[in-house]
Amino acid sequence: MMHQHGIGGWMAKRRLKSPDKVALVHGDGARMTYGQFADATDRISAVLRQRGVGKGDAVAYLGENSPEFLQVMFGAAQLGAVFVPVNTRLAPPEIAHVLTDCGARLLVHDPEFATRVAAAVPAAQPPHVVVTGEGSADRPGLAQLARSTAADPAGHADTGHQDPAAIIYTSGTTGRAKGAVLTHGNLTWVALNCVVDYDVVSTDVALMISPLFHVASLGMGALPVILKGATMVLEKGFEPGRALAQIERHGVTMLSGVPTTYQLMADHPDWASTDLSTLAKLTCGGSAVPPRILNAYEARGLSFSQGYGMTEASPGATSLPPTMTRTKQGSVGLPHFFTDVRITDVNGEPAPTGSIGEIEIAGPNVFPGYHGLAEATADAFTPDGWFRSGDLGYLDEDGYLHISGRLKDMIISGGENIYPPEIEQLLGELDGVTGAAVIGVPDERWGEVPWAIVTVRPGASVDVDTVRAYLDGKLARYKLPKNVVIVDDLPRTASGKVRKADLRARFGA
Incomplete structure (x- = not known):
């Protein structure tokens, strides 16, 4: 007899258990049962x-x-x-x-x-x-x-569970996107983490406003909903007014997004008049929820589960329950039920409580490696098998994780990860540019946006328009620098590396 212990067996099980339950609502209200x-x-x-x-x-x-x-x-x-x-x-x-x-x-x-x-x-x-x-x-x-x-x-x-189920591409710090191999077990366990920590139930109605090609929407949105036999309202894209209308029309109970999506909904003219009484579970990732958004939602009786993760963890690593949103403001929460998180110092030893070090993750939701990249995979894990996130943080006395910074200088803009080396590599090929560094600059709408700090050849004509025009078509549009600043010299270390902390201090405020 054939054994499908991975997600390939889920459809047959759902057809058996809940054939007449509405699985998907899409388009202008078309419904599809699990059968x-x-x-x-x-x-x-x-x-x-x-x-x-x-x-x-x-x-x-x-x-x-x-x-x-x-x-x-x-x-x-x-x-x-x-x-x-x-x-x-x-x-x-x-x-x-x-x-x-x-x-x-x-x-x-x-x-x-x-x-x-x-x-x-x-x-x-x-x-x-x-x-x-x-x-x-x-x-x-x-x-x-x-x-x-x-x-x-x-x-x-x-x-x-050990077989590969998906490859999700995540931009690497070296420029080219790396394919993170997620197994059937990874996807099953991340769904179970969500069922446990977000109380997903079969009567839930989840509005999917984030694209399913993002691992968060797939692993922590669609899969837990299907695992429980709940209902998903699929949206092709995000438009704040339509999202509000869909919540009211379909009695949506669950919503996932990034701070930008929640802000745009709260700023929409229909916000105050929309019936949000069915909403019970809001999850937010990508970056911390600003107080202004917390206030707007709390005024409507709503609070968030916030979290931290990455593609390599399928993606959830921690979650902060809504009851702790204010008490532990600034924290990204506790490790998911089937996941472990630790902090290590520069020597790879466990860091004391409250001490900043590298965040490392272990558990059945953590991927086995990058597709075809043995060396990158080996570098990503500690000798005892923990995934090295490349992010800096600390655990407080209650075990809650706080993010302190990024070893990899990643930029998160509207929930999209942007890795500067990918942009810098292309900028180096633009005629007239002699040096380039890309940093994230705070932005009220997107959280952060990329800025390019460049040095140019005397007499060369380089500005934001020429840079964006050159990169357009080579990179996704959200990666295009929103501003270009020309400087005489880029600050560098003795070994020649650009000191991005100096640039952020100068331009990022």
Whole structure:
């Protein structure tokens, strides 16, 4: 008998346990039960298999939140294939890198990304490309193919918790995005952490306003909801007025986002008149919730669970319960139920309570390594198997984690991670630029935005417009510097490294 102990077995279990329960609400209110969801997943799984997808093969998906996104993920999982969600904001060269690096056997994409796919695919050459929706007579889309394909359970593969389920690309400090391999066990345990720490129940209605290609939306949003047999309202994008309307229309109980999304909702004209009485569980990640937003939501009787994590932890590491939002303001909370967190000093020894050191994470939600990067994987773990986050923090006397800074100088803008070396590398190729450093500068709307501090060749004409125009198309737009400052010299250490702390002190206030 076949054993599917990973997420590939979830659809069959949900069809058995709650076939008539509404699983997904999408578009203008279309509803899909778990029975329909499972049946559609089975047909899509057969479509993938007909195109040669089998155990261990990579299936990439470039598209907005939709039933198809989840059906392709679970359909691939049933075959033992590896799901690779692609950030829809990536430029063609970045998409090509993801497809090439994971060795995608098949790419599924929404029609609106056809131009970018056409630019990326020649370099990446996945054997099969399928568009979502109906497609055309000569090139049938996923919906058309699924209707004409019968489910084929015989093609389902044995999977265990140790098998890879997904590869999520996270920009590395060296520039090129690295693929974090998440196993079936990683995704199962992060979902269980959420069920335990966020009290997810089968009667919940979760509004998905964040893109599912982000590991937080996938691992801590969609998967716990499906595990419990709750209902998900899928939004293609985020528009604050529509989000408020959807909360009232569908009796939404759960909402996840970043500080920017919550701020935009609170600032919307419909905020005061929207019925938010069903909302019970708000989770926020990416960066700390500013007091102004806490105040606005507390005035409506709402408070947040805040947390800390990263792609490599699938992504949750800690959570701060709503009851402690004020008592432990500034903290990112306690380790998730099935996860451990420790702080180590420069020698790798446990740091005393209250002492700042590197944050390290262990648990069944922590990934096994980066795809095809043995050296980077080895560097990411301590000799005793803890993941080295690269972030600095301390544990207070009650065991709550506080973030102090970032070893890697990462910028978080509107919940998106931006790694300066990726931008700096390209800036170094721009004619006239002789040196470049990218730092995060506080921004009321986005939390942080990237600024480029550059030195230029005498007589060269370099400004924010020329820099943004040069980078546009090479990088996702959220990575483009919002300002360019020309300086005579970049402050450097004796070894030649730019002293970014000096730059932040000068320009980041």
